[in-house]
Amino acid sequence: RALATYDPGFVNTASCKSAITYIDGEKGILEYRGYPIEQLAENSTYLEVAYLLLNGELPTQEQLDPWVYEVTNHTFVHESLKTFMQGFRHDAHPMSMLNSSVAALSSFYPEANQIKDPEVAELQIIRLIAKMPTLGAFAYRHVQGKPYVYPSNDLSYTANFMSMLWKMSEPEYKPDERLVRALEILFILHADHEQNASANAVRAIGSTQVDPFTAVAGGIGALYGPLHGGANEAVLKMLRRIGDVKNVPGFIEGVKNGDERLMGFGHRVYKNYDPRATIIKKAVDDVFEVTGVNPLLKIAQELEKIALEDEYFVKRKLYPNVDFYSGLIYEALQFPPEMFTVLFAIPRTSGWLAQWKELVNDPEQKIARPKQIYTGYRTRDFVPMNKR
Numbered sequence: 091r092a093l094a095t096y097d098p099g100f101v102n103t104a105s106c107k108s109a110i111t112y113i114d115g116e117k118g119i120l121e122y123r124g125y126p127i128e129q130l131a132e133n134s135t136y137l138e139v140a141y142l143l144l145n146g147e148l149p150t151q152e153q154l155d156p157w158v159y160e161v162t163n164h165t166f167v168h169e170s171l172k173t174f175m176q177g178f179r180h181d182a183h184p185m186s187m188l189n190s191s192v193a194a195l196s197s198f199y200p201e202a203n204q205i206k207d208p209e210v211a212e213l214q215i216i217r218l219i220a221k222m223p224t225l226g227a228f229a230y231r232h233v234q235g236k237p238y239v240y241p242s243n244d245l246s247y248t249a250n251f252m253s254m255l256w257k258m259s260e261p262e263y264k265p266d267e268r269l270v271r272a273l274e275i276l277f278i279l280h281a282d283h284e285q286n287a288s289a290n291a292v293r294a295i296g297s298t299q300v301d302p303f304t305a306v307a308g309g310i311g312a313l314y315g316p317l318h319g320g321a322n323e324a325v326l327k328m329l330r331r332i333g334d335v336k337n338v339p340g341f342i343e344g345v346k347n348g349d350e351r352l353m354g355f356g357h358r359v360y361k362n363y364d365p366r367a368t369i370i371k372k373a374v375d376d377v378f379e380v381t382g383v384n385p386l387l388k389i390a391q392e393l394e395k396i397a398l399e400d401e402y403f404v405k406r407k408l409y410p411n412v413d414f415y416s417g418l419i420y421e422a423l424q425f426p427p428e429m430f431t432v433l434f435a436i437p438r439t440s441g442w443l444a445q446w447k448e449l450v451n452d453p454e455q456k457i458a459r460p461k462q463i464y465t466g467y468r469t470r471d472f473v474p475m476n477k478r
């Protein structure tokens with residue numbers, strides 16, 4: 091029998107064919123459905139990009155209007171789901187709450203298991219994209235010990251999210267348009283990234299033909315980890331720990347000695363630069379114009395400067411990734427670090443669902459079931475308890 095190919099972490103194994111997102115890691119190119127990420131970040135809205143990822147083409151006005159209308163009108167969650175969330179401990183991690191609440195959604199919509207019915211599938215896609223900001227905002231308010239704020243359907247997707255986070259703390263709260271746009275750009279940049287760990291989790295779970303809520307909950311679980319979406323939270327904690335620009339060289343030495351990783355640096359695919367990091371660096375300036383400069387920015391800039399000239403990082407092709415600067419923006423927008431990965435999960439939902447839809451409609455896809463190289467014992471006789 092031919093031995094299976096040993097490829098831990100699927101570094102060189104394509105698990106699917108996909109027409110959604112194109113990445114050239116050497117050249118630093120990221121395209122959704124062929125459109126460069128730079129052009130989308132400059133010209134489109136998040137819901138337009140979500141439509142593009144899901145349907146393959148940018149929407150016409152006649153297609154966009156009903157899409158936005160549908161998403162906007164599905165933002166509310168069942169009151170029992172609210173009660174479910176209220177059962178979490180006051181110090182529960184928002185990603186843990188989001189993960190469980192999205193999984194719980196499948197119990198509210200049992201018809202979601204009819205994955206081959208395009209109309210049913212489309213409705214679940216709309217529901218999930220619409221409800222993610224609501225669940226994310228509820229998780230945030232829960233940690234703050236504040237009452238949950240219901241969606242305002244007269245606001246845009248991003249502005250509504252901000253309103254659910256902050257409205258009742260500041261009754262007059264009206265999101266600043268520049269901050270709404272900055273968050274919108276971050277949402278666009280995070281919408282999809284081909285076969286990353288969480289997309290792979292969504293596809294693996296989806297390949298069993300389970301409903302999309304359960305599959306996406308699995309993706310949220312994968313995203314929670316510090317080597318994936320949890321990196322933005324880890325970056326902020328790292329910057330706080332470094333505390334001062336003068337401590338940067340000592341910290342870098344520690345990284346080179348293998349004490350810890352420089353969080354927000356390195357990427358499995360990008361070996362030149364991460365185009366999302368370049369766009370975020372620009373957005374940082376726009377946000378700081380409104381909020382004032384985050385003092386941690388200086389530490390981040392010094393880390394980047396030293397690392398980009400240091401042989402250790404150059405040799406291993408380690409550059410800032412999307413998470414290196416995004417945390418600084420999130421913090422300037424007053425999010426606690428625990429919320430950062432939620433801010434990644436909300437927009438990534440459109441990418442996960444686009445991949446789920448592609449998988450469900452791909453006749454070549456099979457249940458995900460990789461091989462292993464077995465390294466354990468072969469047949470041996472049972473040993474009774476008194477002889478072990």
Ligand code: CMC
Nearest residue numbers: 317318319321351352353354355356357358406411412413
């Ligand atoms: N700091 C220090 N050394 C590093 C780092 C880092 N951030 N990243 C990789 N290396 C070293 C690593 O120790 C190894 O060195 P050596 O060859 O001497 O053993 C070499 O670079 C290759 O690393 P790897 O772990 O084999 O690379 P990978 O492609 O498996 O890992 C990664 C990619 C993103 C998990 C890794 O670079 C990392 O842990 N970065 C820090 C966490 C982070 O920022 N994650 C966010 C990724 S982007 C957002 C997302 O997609 O979620």
